[in-house]
Structure formats: structure tokens, C-alpha cells
Amino acid sequence: GGGDDSSSGSGSDDKIVLGFSQVGAESGWRTANTKSIQDSAKAAGIELKFADAQGKQENQITAIRSFITQKVDVIAFSPVVTSGWDAVLKEAKDAGIPVILTDRSVDSQDTSLYVSFLGSDFVEEGKKAGQWLVDQYKGKTGTVNIVELQGTTGAAPAIDRQKGFADTIASDPNLKVVKSQTGDFTRAQGKTVMETFLQSTPKIDVLYAHNDDMGLGAIEAIEAAGKKPGTDIKIITVDAVKDGMTALSEGKINYIVECSPLLGPQLMDIVKQVKSGGTPEKRILTKETTFTQEQAKTELPNRQY
Amino acid sequence: MTTIDATPATNKTPSPTNPRRRVYLPNTKYIPILATLTLLLIMYFTGVANYENFGQPSVVVNLFRDNAVLIVVAVGMTFVIITGGIDLSVGAVISMTTTLTATLLQAGWPPLVVLPAVLLLGSLLGMGMGAVIHYFKVEPFIATLAGLFLARGIALFINQSSIPIRDKLWKAMSEYRIVLADGVVTKITSVTAVVVVLIAAAVLAWTRFGRNVYAIGGNADSALLMGLPVGRTKIAVYTLSGFCAALGGVLFSINSTSGWALQGQGLELDAIAACVIGGVLLTGGSGYVFGSLLGVMVYGLIQTIITFQGDLNAAWTRIIVGLLLFGFIVLQRVVTRRAR
Amino acid sequence: MGEPSPVLEMTGIRKVFPGVVALDGVDFRLLPGEIHALMGENGAGKSTLIKVLTGVYDIDGGQITLGGEQVDFTGPLQSQKAGVSTVYQEVNLCTNLTVAENIFIGREPRKFGRIQWGLMRKRAAELLARLDLNIDVSATLDTYSLAIQQMVAIARAVDVSARVLILDEPTSSLDASEVAQLFTIMRRLKDDGVAILFVSHFLDQVYEISDRLTVLRNGQLIGEYKTADLPQVQLVEKMIGKELAVLEDLEDKSQRIRAKTADAAPILAATGLGRTGAISPFDLTIHQGEVVGLAGLLGSGRTELARLLFGADRADSGSLQIDGKDVTLRSPQAAMKRGIAFSSENRRTEGILGELSVRENIILALQASRGWTRPIPRRKQDEIVDKYIKALQIRPADPEREVRNLSGGNQQKVLLARWLITEPRLLIIDEPTRGIDVGAKAEIQKLVAELSDGGMAVLFVSAELEEVLRLSHKIEVLRDRRLVEELENTEGVDADRIMQTIASGATQ
Amino acid sequence: MTIIKHRLFWPSVILVALLVVNMFTANQFITVRDGHLFGVLPDILRGSAPLLLVALGMTLVIATGGIDLSVGAVMAISGAVACLLIKDLGNQNAVGSVLLIMAVAIGASLLLGLWNGTLVAVVGIQPIIATLILMVAGRGVAQLVTDGQIINVQSSPYAAIATGHFLSVPIAFLIAIAAVVLTVLLTRRTALGLLLESVGGSPTASRLAGIRARRITIMVYVVSGGLAGLAGLIYSANIKSADSISAGNLIELDAILAVVIGGTALIGGRFSIAGTVIGAILIQALQVTVVAVGVPSKATLLFKAVIVVALCLSQSTTFRQKVFGRFKSRPAVTAEVPA
Ligand SMILES: Nc1ncnc2c1ncn2[C@@H]1O[C@H](COP(=O)(O)OP(=O)(O)OP(=O)(O)O)[C@@H](O)[C@H]1O
């Protein structure tokens, strides 16, 4: 590989060097997230050292250490998991490199290890999805059979989105999750699992999918079974990527909780702020909303990812 | 048939050694290792020439620290592969170990109980798989795959989310810095890994057990007929691999002070690949622990180069890793062939 | 003379494999300080009896007592510990280990648990020197020929101080002087009171060394005899159950010489063909219908020469003409296309495909030469295979049996059949009669003679000089990896003459 | 007696058991609706098609003593290429163009197989590493092709290969079965099967028997690549999009498992295509069962572990002897011999 461009490495000139360790490229959402960060770094004139961890914490720890060796100015990363960052973050702190968390949080007790956390709250997303459902069935009687397509077993978004959702719908005893199984965040798995749900569950009223992709796969399965997604079975998903929004505007999905991947510009602002000696807020929530079918129609043309 | 005396015994075999072996080359069996080492050095210096800060000693030292787990696991795997087997369960055993360690520590168990307990559990699982493989003649692949499902299944069953470890001893081990030189620091994990490599290499090269491992890999049927303890040895290597994986899990939990059921996914393949890159034959009977160590270093160095390159997205990361691997393997092949 | 009480006694041994009763109520006794030959045709159950004894197989009936105590070994490890040292029929060593390791593995000299490599190598070298074998003991075993491997296996077995020593066809690829060495050692052990069980298809050897013998046929005990009391002819009768007539036809040498087509065009002519480190450049012509024998000592380069002619190894000097045309044999296929066939001496690793059936093993080479797109029709396969199973008396005569479950001698016959059905013009056979019983050996020799009469050229390699003499029209003598002399097999040529040639080392 | 001893007996029993479970949990096991088969069974068969195809190629590779880790990546590439080209079609429903594009995608997969085969047979790299290279880099290439995004297509002829029906049977399953039949013909009606088993049994002995081991080895990797490509098409047609990240992810493991369940040994030699078919369908059935019975996702792996353990024990002759042999008294064994 070349490397002529890396001669500007250690901040010898005034360009800020940002080391960013991404979780991986496990979904379209993640790719959009990566792109956003790469593009806005370029736009902000920040030199980006990018490392893809392929979903492994050990790779991420390695990458962060490597950033420390390379003496970057700021480190940012989307943690693969919540636990286990104390040691490496301490190393960064000892080396005097500020750390920014994006997208996912860590559970360090010592919050001085990072300067800021920019990202969404997965539990909150689950809650939003649950709240919509509670509102929909407010005052109605008769049980509502819900099936849930979970994300990858053990992954933080999957656990949190399940938890937030479950906590919220507990308020209405009619809402019952009858089947819940992982669809690995992928379309194909979403479809396969939904097929089986349809085969093995007498009546399904609502589908809650932890991301759009699984929801989209499930729509295929629902249609193949001769039912109408969005009507016969109500569908709630999380993310709001373009394909999901399209389906929402077509009425195949009923409600999407947004989880925005476009953290780039906000991140760059924080980086600059940190570099110029400022102290950003400890917790910065990404600007996120929810979409109904009507809102989707107006929003769709503006979706870039 | 009765004309033996026509051949004076002294006249026989005037060339006592095989002429092919008379010229002294580095013993042919070490050629793959030497080739790997040479190429590794070339790769390293290419990195030094191309990237700033690559030449720092800490890059090399960190190679051991970042790959400590892989090194330990690859050591166990080396034994298994030399007997002609394979162990797919290592990554899952790591996850089980980290999860269990974290859970037990969280529950307030004393760390000095937890440590031997998880190591024992890993070894027992390995022993179980070894026993199934030996007594029931089940293919190692399928037996250890079942082990994989089982171990990760247990981990997920215990807890799906990641569990922080706040135990003092663990934290202390995690943060303890061993200063090698000015500005060159390493951790307990890498020292452990190096010690494991040394012990394993000695065991493989100098003990009866080590020789039995090679014999079984060369030809298990013959080994049995030669009166070697085939069953015991086989079970022992899987136990060893289970132990190494559990130790890897402990190192993992020290490194990250947490436990998580998805930890170490795909690590089995990395470990197998590292062994094979280091010259261990998957068909068994040949290979060295140091070879596997070099294999891990190749893997680690590729990762380091990728991070230093710093502008690769996921797609390009994969492609470059593949290309580097390809280049390395083909060169290794060419060099070894020439030297033979 | 009061017999000493047997050190080993097996009574009513029964062993059943799916579809075969390999041993049926066999009794066997071994006295201390005797050499006891176990005799029988291929597939009679000799090796099975040995494996049952050493615990490789469980028995289905009967019992074994060793030194007066009843034993039930669960594996070779146990029997070895109980003082039974064994050389199994097929060389069972680990070719990826060094010679020294093969000799000492399992009982390496150790100090503080650490193997003493130097000591081990020294002892191994000494041990082999006693067998008159001076080889580099730190080289891996796979660099040596099968014969050497066999010697190493023997060295391993005789070095442990055992009560019972079992040698299953240890001499099958050794030549006379190695056999003599082995016998010296066996006699010494016998004098020390070791009981030795010896299996061989060479009757001369059996008569030379053994005190008593036990004959098996079809898994059944025929009887136990004092060697001195049983004439050869009777022994053969007992083994095969009928009189043996085939051998006599061949003995008349003059007849063979006449049959030779003197001035036929050479099929193959090698000039200065050689391969460094394997065999020095040599000249050789082989004519149609000619049987050429290769004679030489162990490691003299016979196998290497044969491999060059088949393209199994590539020559790096000289030229080769086939039918008058210059050719370079890059691969076995190239040789096969020109009508050359080669049966390797190492049947276990270079010959049979154990998992495949007898039928598949037999048709393999023919099929390979036809290419995968033109399968041999099943009917035709069955026809060919049946014919050769009958002709070579392959037993059990079941074409669908896995080859690895056949006895050693029968495996060899399968290999021979594999090459015969390709109807080659030049058949190179390296040790084709290794481990084959008297009857079948005679059949094979007869077959070779017939084939050559029919115009096929044969390059015949055998450690058994008499066999070479009996069959060949001309004999190439090798020594130290070079062809030293070519002898027309005329009246005056005999074993002595050849041994002299080898010893004097005359150059070409 | 003999049927119980057959090596596919126990896998078949477990497969049937899983199907029976599904019979009870499902609304419909198998019915005809809208003129085609509907129910869990057709779902399982259809869903198993990609795995079946991949496992089929894997069987041949394993028979030669090799292994192909790159199948997942090849699936991803093939799907990506196909969807990329179809997306740019003026009329995505033009059957001719779609078929042509599918041929291109499979052609690309064959080339990837050729690459693997060359590395293994000509350069002489150990199969696991040779194919690991493509496994790693190939998915990168697929991601590059799709730019890391999911490419959607709206092509009904393309979707049909996964979700369509022909004579009321799922086309995907028909394709898989056609591939199986072709492979059986290819290996058993020609001498290829024999030569494969021979090369896998002992390369040295095969070479000396005059078999062109190199050519055969290359060929099986090519076949494996092609079948993986086909599987990739079905996978992507099923979701009408190319998902370069998850397409065929970890399928190599399932495929190898299917092959091993089917009784083909990993060291090479004898292979059983029927076994692989059973193995692949069994794995798919297992996956469906896990969902259908409602095993909580955190226990899913444990459930699978139990089944795999049961499978591997049931396949072990020694295990059966040791466990079931106890019931029989020893003399019984001797008694049956004269027959
Ligand atoms: N593992 C096995 N499975 C099935 N049958 C076997 C097995 N081993 C041996 N047999 C059969 O048992 C019989 C006896 O074989 P054995 O090897 O004992 O013969 P042998 O007397 O040693 O012959 P040879 O002189 O050819 O070595 C043969 O018919 C053989 O086919």
C-alpha cells in the first residue's frame, strides 16, 4: 500500500488527526454511518484515520492502541460492546488523547475516560416503538399478538430495543409478544424467520422488527403468505433507512423509529471543539424522530441513505 | 538364497548417509519456518519504510499484547492440528470463559477461585470433546462444532449482554504495566502468551508427549500399533486446547475487563489460519509452535498495516487483508520450493 | 524330551469380521526359546491371529494366556507392556518422524522428563549398525526405501527386552544378507530364551530358522509340527490343501531363453538416463517380449531406476526413446499413454486405495487412462474383475469388499490385476511377489512368463534373487545407485555369479 | 437390521423427527393453495436450496481432501453482480436479459472457483488457506460492487428463481434438485466420482495410477464456485436485493456440517451426495424448528448443540455398539455368524 499521504501523520502540521474505529460494516445503516463520518471529515478538513473492527472488540481495542501509538489528536469510536473499555481508555487518557464515543455507549464508572458520547439511545428507540403500539390499541379489547424479530443475539441494540419495547408495552396487558426470535439484522433471516412465524402462529397482529432490513424481509414473507403487510399485520421497525421509508410510504410498514446514522457533522464539530480546548456536553443525543406513513411521504425525497 | 557369504559385510553400504543430505542446508524441516520469518521481516520493514511511527519498538511489543489471546489459542490449536485434528470450539470457549468469569466475579466470588475454576471448565470441555472423538470415533470437526454451539450457547444463556468486571485483582492485572524500556510498555497478557509459547514449544520438542503428538499425526494407526498411548494423547491435546482457549478467555477478560457472549467469534478460523500460515500441516504430523507464533504475527502485522494505512473502509480492508495474505502465502510457497 | 511350559497359549480363538470368519477355533502355543513359524496361504488368518494376540482386535471367542496368566489386551500398548514385542506385516511406523524416533518412540531415553536426543541418536545408530545398516538416523523415515523401513521396524522390536517377539513377514522385502543379519539376531534372542513367532512365505527361510511350525488354512488350525519332521512338499500340501504343481513347469531355464524374441525392435531405450541423488546415468534397452530383471542390494537404486522409466520421478539427465522416438516422461500418464505400467513396491502408500473396493482398485489405472468422461461400463468392469479375481485367486472373491480389509498378499494381487488389465507393452513390477504365498507366487511367475511369451516386455524387480534368475532373459545388476553390469541369463549365470558382480563392483 | 446400520439412518431419523415436530406446530404442514404447494415443508425445502447447492459443491471438494471456505463470499459476489446489472436494465422483467445476467454472475463464480482451484492444485497452497484468501477478499469485493449498500431490484423473473413455483413446486428447490441430479450423473455416470474418491483417498497412489489429480482438483473447485454462485442468486432473489454483507455469511460452516452429517469424511475419499442432501435439509429444518417451537433466542445455540451432539453420537458406530450393544448378550453375536 502507499503511505505518502500519511506523512502528515502526527499532527506535525495544524491539521487535526482523528482516529475513528468503526464497529464493522454489518448493515446498510452502518455503511451510511461510515460514509457520513468520512465525508464530513473531509469537509471539515480533518484527517481521518479509519479502522474497521469487523464486529470484534479485540480489533477495536487494537485499533485504539494503534491510534495511541500513531499519536493521533482525537480518538472516536463506536463501541462494539458496552463493557470492557476501561483499560484502553485509560491508556488514551494517559497519552493525553481525548476520546469521543459515537452511536453506542460504554459502561465505565469513570466517566472522565471520555469527553463526550454522541449517539442514540437504543432503549429509548424501543420505548418509542412500544409507545406507538400502546397508543394504537388504547381502549381496544382483545389480545394483540405481537411477533418480534430481534437483532443479533447478544448485540447491544438488540438487547436494548427489546428491553425498551417490552417495558413500554407491559402497561397494556392485551399486548402480548407471542414469538420472539433473532433475525440477525438481515433481510434474508428476517424473511425466513417470519415465514416460520406465519406458519406456526395462528394469528399475528403486529410485527416489531429491530431494524428496517429484517422488517423488509418479513414483508416479503407476509406477502408470499397472501397477507397484506401494514394492514393484516401491522409493522413497526427501527432505523428509517431509505428502503424502509419507501416501504413505509407505500403503507407496507406502519411506523418507523429513526436511528440516524448521520453522525458525521456533529462528530466533527465536537472534535474541533475538543481540539480548541472546549468541553463539549457529556451526552449529546442525535437528532432523531419517528415516522408515520404520512410523514414518510414528505420525508422520503430527502433521504440520502 | 544361501550365498550370503559372497558379500563381505564391510563392502556393503559404502555411502553411510544419504547423499542427498550430505550438503548442509538449514535442515529442510525448518525451511518453512525460516521462510515465514524472512517474509515477516520483509513485511515489517516495508511497513517501517512506508508509515511514520511504524518503526517504534512499541509496534512490535503491541503485536504481542494485541494478539496475546490468539497466540495462546493458536498454541493449543497447533497441538490439535499436529495430531491431524481440528478444534472449532476455541472461540466459543473464550466467550464462555469471559462470560462466566465476569458473572462469577460480579456475584462476588473470590478471583482466586474463579481463575482456576474457569480454566478447569475449559479443560474439561476440551477433554469431553477429546473423549468423544477418541472413544466414539466422531470426526473432530463435528465434535468440536458441537462444542462450539454448546460453549457459546452456555455463554448466551448466562447473559446476552456484556458484563463489566470490576474486580480489583482483574483491574490490577489489566492495568499493570511492565516497562521494557523507555516508553515501551507491555502487559501481563503478552508476557503470559510468551511464556505459554515457550512452555508449549519445549513440551512439543522435548517430551514424550510431544513426540506422541507428532506420531499420531503422522499415522494414527501405526502409532497405535507401535504401542503409543493414542487415546490418552488425543484426549490430552483437546484438553490442552480447551485449557489454552480458557486461558485465552481469561486473558481476554483481563484485556477488556469484561465478559461477553459474542466475544471471540470467528477466532477459531484465525487460529487455524495462523497455524497453517506458520507451516503446520492440516493433515497432521508436521509443524512447530514457533511457526504458529509467526503465523499469528503475520496476521497481527497485516492488521497493524491496515490501521496505519488508516484510510480503508470495510470493503478495502478486506481486500487488502486478502491480498497481503495472498502475497505472503505465494511467496512463502515459492521460497520453500526453491530451497528444497 | 520334556517340553517346557508354553510362554504363550491361545486356545479356541475365534475372530469374525463382517462376512468372514477370519479365525475359527484356532489353538496356538509358543514355547520359550523357540522360533515358531506360522504358516498359511494369503488370507489364512496369520496376521489376524497376531493382531488378536496383541490386542488390536477384540476376540469373539477363546482365550489367551501369557506366562500362565490369562490376558485380555485392550490394545498394543498393553501387550507391549506385558512383554510382547511385535513387527506387524505392513510396515507400521511413522514416516514423518526420524529413524531414531521411530526406534525409540514410547521409550525415549529421558532425563528430567526431557528427551535426550543425542543419546537417542547414538543408540539408534548403534542398534542399526548391529543390523549392518549405516544410515543417517536423524533423517525422517520417508526418505528411505521400504526395505530400510522394514529393518527399522525390526530394530525397534528386537531392542526391547521382550518375552515374546512377533515378526509378521519381516523379510518380505529384504534381500539375502539382511535376512542373514536378522537370523543371527533371532538366534541370539532365542538363546536368551525369547519366544519368537515368525511369519514368512519363504519356505527356505522357515526351514532355516524355525524349530516348530503351525499351519493355518482358511482360518482353521491344520496342525502343529516340528519343522524337522515335516518335508517341504507336505508343508505346502497342508497349507493349500492340495498338491502344488505349477512351479515345476518353470524350472527349465533353457526353455525361457529360447522363447526370447532375439532381434525384435526395442520398446524402450535409455541412454545416460539418470537423476541426481537417486540413480547415476545408465543405459538400458528393453525389447518386446523380454523379461529384464533388476538385481542389487537393498538401496542399490532398483526402485529409483524403475520410477524413472515410468515418469514417477523426472530424469534430469540423458534421454529416453520409446519405439525409436525421443520422449520425456513428465508424469505417469505420459508413460501410460505409451504403454508402460508400473506397480510400486510400497503397496500401502503408493498402491492400494484402502477405502475403495477391490473392483474399483482394479479398474483404476485403466479408467485413469481413458479419462473421466469415458467410464468403463459396469458390465465390462464386472467381467474383467471377475476374470482377474479368478486368475490371481484373490480371496475373498468379493469384488465389492474394501481393499483395506484384504490380507496383505491379496492386496498385492489386486495391484497386479490393476496393471495387467491395462494391457501394457512394458510392465514394470517392483517387488510384485512381496508377501505372496507360495502358490500364488508360482501363479504370478507363470503369468509373467506367459505374458512375455505373448510379447509383453517386463521389467522385474525383486529382492528374491532366485525369482529374478528364474524369470529374466537378462539381468541388470545395480550397486550404489548405478547400473554396474548387464548379464544375459545364460546357463552359467546363477545367484553366486550375481552376488560376485555386486561385490566386486565392476563398472559398466 | 441392515437399515439401522446404514450410515444415513440416524440423520434421517432426526430429520423425520424434526419434520414431525413441525407438523404439530405448523398451521399447515403441506397443502395446495393458489395452485402451488404451501406450508412448512415446502418452506423448508425452498429455504434449504442455497445451503443444498453450496453443500453439494463442498461435498466434491471435501471428497478430494480439500475444503472451500470461500463459498459465502462467492455467493455475495454473484448476487451483487446480478443485482447491479439487473438494476440497470431498462426493463427488469425481460426474461432474456435476466437469464443472461444470471449466466454472467455464474460465469464470474466459476472464475472464482478456478482461482481457488489454481491456488490449491497448481501453486500447491493448503486448501483452507487458499480459499480463506478469497473468503476474506471476496466479500470485500462484493461490498465494493454494491458500495456497501443493499441493492434492490424489482424483477419478477429474477425473484421467481427463489419464490416462484413450477408445476406447483418451488422453483428454488427444483433448481437444487436439478443440481443434485446433475452432480450425481456427473460423478456416478462418468468415472469422475471414482477418480475423485481416489484422489481424496491417496494423492500419491492416485498419481501413480495415472490419474490427473491436478485437473480433477481444479475442476471440483470450479464446480463448487459455480454452485455457490447459483446459491448466491437464489439467496438474493429471495429478498429481491443484494446484501453483500450478510449473503452467505458463515454458510461454509453449515455446508461443511451438512456434508459431514451426510457421512462424507473430511479427510477425503468416499463421498455421499444423498447424505449431503439429507444433511442440508436437516440443518434447514433445525433452523425452522427452533423458530417454530419458540426456543428463546438465548437458548437457540444450546438447542442446536444438543441436536448436533445427538447427531454425531448417533453416527458413531462405536457409540451405538457401546450403548445399544449392552442390551444384547454376547453369545447372540456368535450365533448369527453361520448365516
Ligand atoms: N479389518 C478387517 N475387516 C474385514 N476383514 C478382514 C480384516 N482384516 C482381515 N480380514 C480378513 O480376514 C482374513 C484373514 O486375513 P489375514 O490378514 O489374517 O491373512 P494373512 O494370513 O495374514 O494373509 P497374508 O499372508 O496375505 O498376509 C482375510 O480373509 C481378510 O480378508
Ligand SMILES: Nc1ncnc2c1ncn2[C@@H]1O[C@H](COP(=O)(O)OP(=O)(O)OP(=O)(O)O)[C@@H](O)[C@H]1O
Ligand atoms: N544402505 C543404505 N544406506 C543409505 N540409504 C539407503 C540405503 N538403502 C536405501 N537407502 C535409501 O533408500 C532409498 C531408496 O532406494 P531404492 O528404493 O532405489 O533402493 P532399491 O534398490 O529399490 O532397494 P530396496 O530393496 O530397498 O527397495 C534411497 O533414496 C536411499 O536414500
Ligand SMILES: [Mg+2]
Ligand atoms: Mg498377513
Ligand SMILES: [Mg+2]
Ligand atoms: Mg525397491
